[in-house]
Amino acid sequence: MRMITNALRTGTMLATLAMCSGAALAEDITLWTLNFSSEASNAAMQKIASDFEAANPGVNVEIVTRGVDDHKTALRVAAGSDRGPDIFFSWAGLGLGGEYIKAGLSLPLDTYYAQYNWDDELVPAAASFSKIYEGGRHGVPFTFKGEALYYNKALFTQAGITEAPKNYDELVADAEKLKTAGIPAITFGGTVNWHLMRLMDVILESKCGIEKHDALMNMKTSWKTEPCAAASFAELDTWSKNYILSPFMGIDNAQSFNLFVGGRAAMMLEGDWLVQQLAEAGNLDDYDVFPFPTGTNRLYGFAEYHYISSKSKNPDTAAKFLDYFMSTPVQQASLGQFSTTSINKNVAYKDLRPLDQKWVDIFNTFTQVYMNGDQAFPLDVTTEYFRVINEVASGNMAAADAGGQLQTFIDNRR
């Protein structure tokens, strides 16, 4: 009996020692991200984690994926506890990622940017979002998405349009030509507010220019008194009455895409991700793309970022993982899995489809970006921005009153 007891005791001690030594050696980092709709993206994420583990014995990388809303909620729950991710996904910008930064959930990464020379590898436009916050640089780019006007070549030809417009006035003139030819110029889905918002964003950039547009989005100038804001709402009104395929308030972006592919409208303001969708739904040769001609030399787009949590117990390992993630070999190997183009400027593009090549050219052309309104504004202002845009677009609010209504909401904020 005593022998059995001793054996058990020894076994327990050995097991405890083994566990303790294992705990001392193992370093766990957790990455909370989205459950991507593309299986290829999810698989690529897992592969990168596994490869990093293989290259760094003793490090375990756990990838936790959730739906968008669940992810946001989980981050808020984590904010109130001492448990949570080492790295988390969020969009860049003051509205979405900025909330977590403001709440102190993100670790400033200036030292890691310097240590790993990330700026030497990253596409400047993609990395630029890390500099928009107060108190240091936050996050590193995961993907960078540009948005531009796709067009149906045959419909443009039918309307007598021979080349892409070079400025906003030319674009409006082309929209008028399309209308005259009986072709709706552009399609949007109004039920998802952000789709129509894109039109307002690009009009604002066109009518206000860089400084005034940024001041409006940063709420540092009044929407009520700034003339270019009223002019932009008036333009939105004109587009919705004349050039958008109607009705559009009761359909979503997917229905809008079907209409575009079906040749019911000539243009669609979409991101670089649409290339793959177009390839799956039709013939890519039927389409081309050009940046919205705002005249400001900035590209419309947004970035998805990875942030290191301020609560991470292993920030150095987390930074090491991000460095690995953004490295040229890893980005080259996973090209096309997360986005058409990489956030690493050293990635080589070979055998690209013409539209993908067009996007690479666009990304190389622009060094500055202006971001989507819903990523620039705080969440409550975004909701009101959506409402005002939809009211103007559906003819229920005079364009002249729209800026005032938005400004009243901003002024009433606490």
Add this chain to the structure above:
Amino acid sequence: MTSRSIFSDQRTQAAMLIAPAIVIYAVFAIYPMLDVVTLSFQRWNGLDATKEFVGFSNYVDIFSKDPVFWGAFRNTVIWTILSTIFPPLVGLLLALGVNQPVVGRNGLRAIFYLPVIIAPIAVATMWRWMYDPFFGLFGQVLTSMGLQTWVQDWLGDRNIALYSAFVAYLWQTVGFSMVLFLAGLQGVSKTLIEAARIDGAGRWKVFRHVTFPALKPTITIVLVLAIISSLKAFDIIYGLTGGGPAQSTQMLALWAFTQSMQIFDFGRGSAISVVLLLITLSVIIPYLRWTRKSEENEE
């Protein structure tokens, strides 16, 4: 007193039987409810470690500064009125119909009840596609009949979007009212109906003077349940319009959710929830009193 005598006491037995339910109810209903009331006097974004007490500020904000609240309030009232009229009325007519000895009666009952067991979000998805102005069922049918001018932006026109959504809601909920009325109809005395007919009463008079009075308790239950259900209307609107276009189909329940879970202003979202709670209580309390009075009268 022995343990046996304690456990044989009826009040103790009752307490023991009720206790688990009370604990569960307290944890999952009472506590969250009280927490929401507390939160409605605080400012919290879900990220900050502390919640700041702000008094009635959230209520002042939703009543005087929120551009959507009163629209959502109005829509909730309209929805409640429509829900109090149409699902019970159509449900009663259906119940009267399938209570007759018609061919395929059981099949019809099942068909009419079927939408009730479908998840509201699935109903919303289905109807959203039917309402599609380009490819949807209604548009196609009207176009094939040469009535393309009748095709509307069913969910995109603020003047009709709420009512379009209500039609889907009616389709989904009418079966529930029908089943309750069917149950009520089984309690109508056949002897009284027979006696009325012998006295020369026609169908309408039999319904008005015999069936309808016998259905009064059922009607009350159906109406109260319809009101409570309509005040909570959320998923069907969320799935069909998301509160749009331009918040024109927004409802109090959905707006409370939006404020809390999408804008992450938990204080304001809670204040809207409390307003909705008070409205619901104003319906439930008279109903509970009426139920108790009825029980007392029966005793």
